[in-house]
Amino acid sequence: MKRILFILSILMLIVAFAATGSWAASKPIVLKMGHVLAPSEPTQKAALEWAKQVKARTKGGIEIQVFPSSQLGSNRDNMEQARMKAPVVGHIEPGYASEYMPYLSVLQGPFLINTMQEYRNLVNSELIKKWSDQMLKNSGLRILTWNWYFGSRHIISDKGFKTVDQLAGIKIRCPPNPVWVDTFKILGATPVTIEWAEVYTGLSQGVVEAAEAPLSTLLGSKLYEVKKTVTLTGHFQAITGLVMSDQVYQSLPAEWQQILVEEAIKAGELMTDMTVNGQEGYKNELKAKGVSLVEPDIEGFKEKSKAFYTDSDVSKKWYKGIYKDVQAAMK
Numbered sequence: 106m107k108r109i110l111f112i113l114s115i116l117m118l119i120v121a122f123a124a125t126g127s128w129a130a131s132k133p134i135v136l137k138m139g140h141v142l143a144p145s146e147p148t149q150k151a152a153l154e155w156a157k158q159v160k161a162r163t164k165g166g167i168e169i170q171v172f173p174s175s176q177l178g179s180n181r182d183n184m185e186q187a188r189m190k191a192p193v194v195g196h197i198e199p200g201y202a203s204e205y206m207p208y209l210s211v212l213q214g215p216f217l218i219n220t221m222q223e224y225r226n227l228v229n230s231e232l233i234k235k236w237s238d239q240m241l242k243n244s245g246l247r248i249l250t251w252n253w254y255f256g257s258r259h260i261i262s263d264k265g266f267k268t269v270d271q272l273a274g275i276k277i278r279c280p281p282n283p284v285w286v287d288t289f290k291i292l293g294a295t296p297v298t299i300e301w302a303e304v305y306t307g308l309s310q311g312v313v314e315a316a317e318a319p320l321s322t323l324l325g326s327k328l329y330e331v332k333k334t335v336t337l338t339g340h341f342q343a344i345t346g347l348v349m350s351d352q353v354y355q356s357l358p359a360e361w362q363q364i365l366v367e368e369a370i371k372a373g374e375l376m377t378d379m380t381v382n383g384q385e386g387y388k389n390e391l392k393a394k395g396v397s398l399v400e401p402d403i404e405g406f407k408e409k410s411k412a413f414y415t416d417s418d419v420s421k422k423w424y425k426g427i428y429k430d431v432q433a434a435m436k
Contacts, residue, residue, distance in 0.1 A: 139177030140196035143325030151376035175302040200282035206240035207422035215410035218342040223435040230434035247351040252373035255343035256319030265399030278316040287417035320387035
């Protein structure tokens, strides 16, 4: 019932916008920004700072309301709401964006990025800009930025996985994102697709044996209450960004469009700094809560994951040479 009421409210917003064709200048423009993470995480703090700065620079003209913890639905839900021309900003990952531009999925591949400089070079590259522009043409979805660094992702379970072969047959939670699913199939695990809001329950009830996320999210979601071992695989360096309806974006004054993007980028830099600088603190917090941290044979994981770039269902949608293009963009 709640989901039905929410969908109806989104449709009412779309109808109201369509009826006027533009936003009334005398009223603040309200954008709803949704994400699936806890209020304590860097994503929420960055989103609130973005909202604050946009409101200040537009003198109250744009009000961004931030909804954490899946209050607006899943990340995929938010993206689809934006595609329906609702005034919703989604927290997006390349795997979801690849529904409208398949090449973007390579950005989320396992062990792709080794340093933060490579990360920054990649998200600011002409290659990603070109792909994002093509996604805009294909879907009407505008990427505001890709620089919201979400952190290295690690595996939480009852036990550690010193070697990649120990993952064989392990039921691990994945979102309905082809990159995650294909990666863990190649690593030998059994991916089970459930939304993030259901992960705690899924681990508690044995629907899945393991999950994976950045350290900040393992803390924020309190998964340590049900699983006590984290294997520090760092298998994804999580690129995330912000997406919205281009029709809503184009309805804004040009100056406000620029402010929205500029402050999104600044907030992404803030989130990146918080994420990078917080890693040791997150590890110490997890240890204090009784969690064991396992250092695995990373080279073994990397070697087995290489097949993702050549033999996965995802990679079959890429053009020849895409991996080399991404490597060049990171330099």
